[in-house]
Amino acid sequence: AQSVSQHNHHVILSEAASLELGCNYSYGGTVNLFWYVQYPGQHLQLLLKYFSGDPLVKGIKGFEAEFIKSKFSFNLRKPSVQWSDTAEYFCAVRDSGAGSYQLTFGKGTKLSVIP
Amino acid sequence: NAGVMQNPRHLVRRRGQEARLRCSPMKGHSHVYWYRQLPEEGLKFMVYLQKENIIDESGMPKERFSAEFPKEGPSILRIQQVVRGDSAAYFCASSPAGGRGNEQFFGPGTRLTVL
Numbered sequence: 001a002q003s004v005s006q007h008n009h010h011v012i013l014s015e016a017a018s019l020e021l022g023c024n025y026s027y028g029g030t031v032n033l034f035w036y037v038q039y040p041g042q043h044l045q046l047l048l049k050y051f052s053g054d055p056l057v058k059g060i061k062g063f064e065a066e067f068i069k070s071k072f073s074f075n076l077r078k079p080s081v082q083w084s085d086t087a088e089y090f091c092a093v094r095d096s097g098a099g100s101y102q103l104t105f106g107k108g109t110k111l112s113v114i115p
Numbered sequence: 116n117a118g119v120m121q122n123p124r125h126l127v128r129r130r131g132q133e134a135r136l137r138c139s140p141m142k143g144h145s146h147v148y149w150y151r152q153l154p155e156e157g158l159k160f161m162v163y164l165q166k167e168n169i170i171d172e173s174g175m176p177k178e179r180f181s182a183e184f185p186k187e188g189p190s191i192l193r194i195q196q197v198v199r200g201d202s203a204a205y206f207c208a209s210s211p212a213g214g215r216g217n218e219q220f221f222g223p224g225t226r227l228t229v230l
Contacts, residue, residue, distance in 0.1 A: 105157035
């Protein structure tokens with residue numbers, strides 16, 4: 001069975017600070033990896049995803065994530081956060097098989113950015 | 116383009132009542148997924164449906180929970196005789212087809228509170 005661990009429950013940063021949110025997964029096979037964001041009162045949106053190839057993935061709004069296979073990690077980064085990045089961030093994993101659809105999510109990390 | 120719609124956004128029920136949660140997928144999407152997020156937990160897969168078919172209900176509790184996606188109208192997640200432990204956020208996602216290559220687009224969720 002797959003599992004996803006997000007290390008931080010709540011992160012508080014000042015604007016312009018750098019961000020790194022940790023995500024580790026547990027699964028014996030090959031995986032697809034995702035980061036989703038949920039802004040207050042809104043739906044979950046896909047920030048970025050990794051299927052194969054370059055382990056450094058760039059997403060929307062200046063976010064990027066690096067897949068480190070040896071560490072089973074997929075940490076999310078942004079060099080300089082803005083107040084509008086205040087949201088909850090979810091890491092998710094899925095078996096990479098062609099017919100796979102079940103996403104397994106971490107518990108989420110709430111990010112609060114102080115102006 | 117309207118995204119995935121869920122209603123109601125908030126639902127309060129007393130123990131023993133029924134809860135009906137609705138999900139209208141994005142236009143052109145015929146695959147629907149339901150996930151549940153218990154307090155302090157990540158989203159967990161419940162059920163995957165196509166029009167008039169339940170494809171995978173391996174994440175559904177054995178009793179009191181049912182889901183349908185009729186030929187016409189929204190997908191419905193039905194919880195009979197609710198208990199306090201059913202209090203959670205219920206998220207619906209849709210995709211144009213199943214499988215690995217198809218991103219799941221999420222709705223804003225329905226927050227169920229059982230008194």
